[in-house]
Amino acid sequence: MIDFINLYLVPGLTIGSVYALGAVGISMIFGILRFAHFAHGDLMTIGGYGVLTAVWFIPLHPLLLLPFGIALAIVSALAVDQFFYKPLRKLPTIYTVIASFGVALIFRSLAQLFWSSGNEVFISGVRMPVVLFDTFRISELHMQVIILTLIIAIALHFFLTRSQLGRAMRAVSDEPELASVAGLDTERVVRWTWVIGAAMAATAGVFAGMDTSMHPNLGWNLLLAMFAAAVLGGIGKPMGAIAGGLIIGVAEETATYTWFSDEAFISPSYKSAVAFFIMVALLLFRPQGLFKGRLL
């Protein structure tokens, strides 16, 4: 049981936090701009490399240097929206999906060009896990990731329900025509969607890069699970996306636990298939997600 918590549940919550933060952006963009953003994973990669570069120059803990990655991701997202997505907004949204697919490749080749195509670590050396109550052995990073994600989730909740901008965002997501008739500045909402989505993506990218290592395919490899998380939470429901991300992360890790026999229930090499099958089941039986998201 202790092993289950230490080796499966906590790592699951950690990777789930990464999915959650990425899925918030995907869910909001899908809700407000009406397209599946295929470059979101690579936006995480860009944010991660932003912090990595800062670490090379400033000798501080990577998490303290997060603003550099966030700034880089926000600038990239706004530039990409301005130059590549905005000109296509009048067309059927599937064109924007194709464009975002291309942007994913652009982001990745830029990462390979400016940084390296190999693995890079934020902090080298082995770190011992923290022992709590003599039983729980949890790495410092996992605790930081889970706690920071909870703080971000709470802040996001208050932002969406209490601030004027947050309410405008939910309005555009729920009923775009009504929102624009009511005089909401849609372009402003769109800009802030990118800012928030990119900031969270960069944070998630740094978490993922610190948990393993930074490489140009980091974000793309997480994309499928984040889509599954966004669908699970309900499209256009940021808080649902957070729950969805945590559920997918825990499901992926605990699926490899020795549930019924001494062997892993699902071989660890098929871990990333779990997210896909959750998504397939959702699309078949409950495409609106757990929290009654939009069905586009």
Added chain:
Amino acid sequence: MELGGLLFYLVSVLIAGGIYAVLCLALNVQWGMGGLFNAGIAGFFAVGAYTSAIVTTAVSSKHLGGFGLPIPFGLAAAMITAGITGWIVAKICVRLKSDYLAMASVGIAEILRLVIVNESWLTNGSLGIAGVPRPFGDLLQGREADLLYLVMVWLCVLCVYILCQRLYVSPWGRTLRAIRDNEDSARAAGKDVDWFRLQTFVIGCAIMGLAGALSAHYFKFLSPSATEPLLVTFLVWVMLMAGGSGNNKGAIVGALVIWFIWSATEIFTSRLPPEWITRSSYIRMLLVGLLLQFVLQKFRSGLVPERSPKIRSD
């Protein structure tokens, strides 16, 4: 010798170009006619390649089969398995917005890659399948064999082209275009939209499987790295967009033009100093990504724009 080498190089470029042309025609059925987004082209391509390899290789203890059947059986089996895979994906998400199909097709490509790498009883894992036969492999060797294969690949392109062209002008194709351009009115006219979309996706995937099989028999060796997932998928999209989606001739033209540019820049960059070679491949990817954005914004109808067939008044 220099001329012979150049000719040999041209043959290899044209063979690969032909395989891309088949992929591009397949995507044209799905996207150009049906308006369906497939982001997992590499996955269906890989299914076809592995199926044909397993069916046609000699008996082996390293992977499933080696059934040693003639190559036409391999091609047919490749189309069937890729079609079935496509049917599963389409069945799940054809009734939802096309973005979901895009997500699911990326997902299935990823799952297929995992299966190919991990299930070594089936595919010999990362070591790959060796000794995939080439048609008439015992009759001809070396360059003559390549020349013969070139003819065969382009015969396949011709067959697929004729098939796609027939599909395009048929009532079936007309219905598809009606669904693509205005789903609601097609539905109102009593067309079973989901059923048409399902058929379209399956036909496209089957043709992608054929392209995979053609590439397996060309390289005679198959490993997971042969199906570089994003690059294949992405290049095919750029080819179709640049060539003219909705037009079968455009699909072939686009495949050849983009493939020639891609290969020509490879010749150029291979002469750079070694430390620049890896870098230049990233620059090429970057430029292809930018090319797609340009085509999407300014050049959507492509080199050979779609022309709807004339309406006969008899």
